[in-house]
Amino acid sequence: MNTNKETINIVWLKRDLRLDDNEAISNALASDHRVLFIYVFEASLETDKHYNERHWNFIKQSLENINDRLKKYNTQVLSVNSEVIPCFNHLQNFFQIDRVFSHQETGLLITYNRDKYFNRYCKNNAINWSESTNNGVLRGLLNRDDWFENWNRYMHEEQFCFQPKTKQLITIEEIAKVATVFKDTNLKTITSLVFQKGGTTTAWKYANSFFEERHKSYLFNISKPEKSRTSSSRLSPYIAWGNVSIREVFQKATALKNEKKGDKHLGAFISRLRWQAHFIQKFEMEHTMENASINKGYHKLKKSISKTYKTAWEIGETGFPLVDASMRCLNKTGFLNFRMRAMLVSFFTHILWQPWQEATSHLSKVFLDFEPGIHFPQIQMQAGETGINNLRIYSPLKNSLEHDENAVFIKKWCPELADLPINFIHEPYLMTPLDMQFNNFELGIDYPNPIVDIKENRKKASDILWNLKKNPQVRSENFRILKKHTITDRNNLLRSD
Numbered sequence: 001m002n003t004n005k006e007t008i009n010i011v012w013l014k015r016d017l018r019l020d021d022n023e024a025i026s027n028a029l030a031s032d033h034r035v036l037f038i039y040v041f042e043a044s045l046e047t048d049k050h051y052n053e054r055h056w057n058f059i060k061q062s063l064e065n066i067n068d069r070l071k072k073y074n075t076q077v078l079s080v081n082s083e084v085i086p087c088f089n090h091l092q093n094f095f096q097i098d099r100v101f102s103h104q105e106t107g108l109l110i111t112y113n114r115d116k117y118f119n120r121y122c123k124n125n126a127i128n129w130s131e132s133t134n135n136g137v138l139r140g141l142l143n144r145d146d147w148f149e150n151w152n153r154y155m156h157e158e159q160f161c162f163q164p165k166t167k168q169l170i171t172i173e174e175i176a177k178v179a180t181v182f183k184d185t186n187l188k189t190i191t192s193l194v195f196q197k198g199g200t201t202t203a204w205k206y207a208n209s210f211f212e213e214r215h216k217s218y219l220f221n222i223s224k225p226e227k228s229r230t231s232s233s234r235l236s237p238y239i240a241w242g243n244v245s246i247r248e249v250f251q252k253a254t255a256l257k258n259e260k261k262g263d264k265h266l267g268a269f270i271s272r273l274r275w276q277a278h279f280i281q282k283f284e285m286e287h288t289m290e291n292a293s294i295n296k297g298y299h300k301l302k303k304s305i306s307k308t309y310k311t312a313w314e315i316g317e318t319g320f321p322l323v324d325a326s327m328r329c330l331n332k333t334g335f336l337n338f339r340m341r342a343m344l345v346s347f348f349t350h351i352l353w354q355p356w357q358e359a360t361s362h363l364s365k366v367f368l369d370f371e372p373g374i375h376f377p378q379i380q381m382q383a384g385e386t387g388i389n390n391l392r393i394y395s396p397l398k399n400s401l402e403h404d405e406n407a408v409f410i411k412k413w414c415p416e417l418a419d420l421p422i423n424f425i426h427e428p429y430l431m432t433p434l435d436m437q438f439n440n441f442e443l444g445i446d447y448p449n450p451i452v453d454i455k456e457n458r459k460k461a462s463d464i465l466w467n468l469k470k471n472p473q474v475r476s477e478n479f480r481i482l483k484k485h486t487i488t489d490r491n492n493l494l495r496s497d
C-alpha cells in the first residue's frame with residue numbers, strides 16, 4: 001500500500017443529482033477526510049435498451065447545475081466515462097479511499113448486479129461502502145406493516161444541509177489531474193433536444209410555479225392530455241433523477257396545504273408523492289417484475305408478437321387518433337400525463353394483444369422521467385396482469401371525447417387530421433368515400449386505417465383476462481401479493497391527505 005496517498009471519502013452520485021437534502025453527501029462531509037464527488041457514465045448503461053440520449057442529456061445538465069454551485073468551493077463533480085470498478089481502480093492510484101457514500105438504488109437488474117460486484121470489490125479493497133435510504137424506500141422489507149409510518153416519519157424529518165468544511169472538497173486542479181487518466185468526458189449536451197432541462201435550479205422553477213399558481217387546477221385537468229401539461233407539477237424527471245428529494249417537495253407542499261386549510265389539489269398531489277415510494281418499494285421487494293408478471297398466474301398467458309403492430313404503436317400510426325397523438329407527443333417531448341400513459345399500455349396489451357414486456361423499453365426510452373420502480377409495476381397494472389387491480393381496458397374514443405373534446409391535443413400531434421370536421425378528427429375511420437372526397441382527405445394515405453378491429457379485440461381481451469382472474473393460481477397469488485404489499489395504516493394517517 002502506498003502510504004503517501006491521501007485518505008479521502010468519495011460520494012458516488014447516481015439518481016441523487018443534487019447537493020441539498022442529500023444524505024450521502026451529508027454523511028461524507030461529516031467525516032474529517034476530504035471528499036471527492038464522482039458521476040460515472042457507464043457504457044453498459046448508456047447502451048442498455050431502456051435508456052436514451054435524452055436521459056444522458058438530462059444527467060449532464062444536472063451535473064452542470066451542480067458544478068455551477070460548486071464553483072465557489074473550487075471543486076466540481078469528477079464525471080468520467082468508465083465502468084464503475086475500473087473507475088475506482090484508477091482512483092485508487094491517486095487516493096487511499098476510506099469510504100464511499102451513495103444512495104440505495106432500486107434499479108434494473110443490470111444496476112443491481114453492478115452493485116453486487118461493487119460491494120464485493122469494496123470488501124476486497126478494504127473500502128467501506130455506505131448506502132443511504134432513498135426517498136423513504138426501505139431495503140430488505142418482508143411486508144408493509146410499518147411502512148407508511150416509517151415513510152411519513154422520514155418525510156417529516158429535518159433535511160440534510162450542504163455544509164462542507166473549509167477546504168474539505170478535492171480541488172478543481174486536483175480533479176483535472178485525475179481526469180486525465182479517463183477517456184475524455186465532457187458535459188456538452190445536445191442542444192437540439194428539446195426536453196425539460198435537467199438540474200435543481202430548473203426543478204425549483206417548476207416546483208415554485210406549481211405551488212404559486214398551477215396547482216389550482218391540478219385535479220380538474222389531471223386526465224386531460226393537453227391541459228395537464230401545465231396544471232400538473234411536471235416534477236417527475238427532477239424526482240426520478242434526484243434533482244430534488246421527495247422530502248423537499250413534500251415539506252413544501254404540506255406547509256402550503258396547511259396554510260390553505262387542506263387544499264384538495266395539494267392533498268391529491270401529496271398522495272402521489274407517496275405513491276412514488278409505494279411503487280418503488282413494491283419493485284424493491286419484487287425485482288423479478290422487470291421481466292415477469294408479479295402474479296405468477298399470468299405467466300401462462302402467451303401472446304404472439306407482431307412487429308407490424310409494435311412499430312405502428314411506437315411511431316403513432318395505429319389509425320386511432322388519441323393513441324397516435326399521445327405516442328407522437330411522448331416521443332417528441334418525453335412527457336405524457338398518467339391517463340394517456342395508461343391508455344397507451346392498455347391499447348398495446350389489450351387491443352393489439354401484445355406482451356407487456358414488448359412495451360417496456362420503448363416507453364422507458366421516451367419517458368424522460370424513466371424510474372424503473374414505477375415503470376414496471378405501472379405497466380403490469382395497466383396490462384391487467386397483477387390480479388389485484390381492477391381490469392381497465394381504455395377506450396381511445398371515450399377518452400378522446402371526454403378529455404380532448406375540442407381535439408386540441410389531437411390536432412397538435414396529428415396535424416393531418418386538423419382540417420377535418422371535429423367528429424371525424426375523433427373518428428376518421430367513419431368517413432365515407434363521399435366524406436373523404438368532400439374533405440380532400442384519403443384514409444390509408446393521409447392517415448392510417450385502424451390497424452385492428454377495436455371492438456372485436458377488446459371483447460377477446462376482456463373475455464380472456466376476466467376468465468384468468470378466476471384461475472386458482474391467479475387467486476392464490478393475489479393473496480400472496482396483498483399480504484406482502486398492502487400498506488397497513490394503523491393510525492389512519494392516510495386519511496389526512
Ligand SMILES: Cc1cc2nc3c(=O)[nH]c(=O)nc-3n(C[C@H](O)[C@H](O)[C@H](O)COP(=O)(O)OP(=O)(O)OC[C@H]3O[C@@H](n4cnc5c(N)ncnc54)[C@H](O)[C@@H]3O)c2cc1C
Binds near residue numbers: 240337339370382
Ligand atoms: C405505464 C406508466 C408508466 C409510468 N412510468 C413512470 C416513470 O417511469 N416515472 C415516473 O415518475 N412516473 C411514471 N408514471 C406515473 C405518472 O404517470 C407520472 O409520474 C406523472 O404523469 C408525472 O407527471 P407530474 O410530475 O406532473 O406528476 P404529478 O401529478 O404532479 O405528481 C407528482 C409526482 O408524484 C409521482 N407520481 C405521480 N403519479 C404517480 C403514479 N401514478 N405512480 C407513482 N408515482 C406517481 C411522480 O414522482 C410525480 O412527479 C407512469 C405511469 C404509467 C401509467
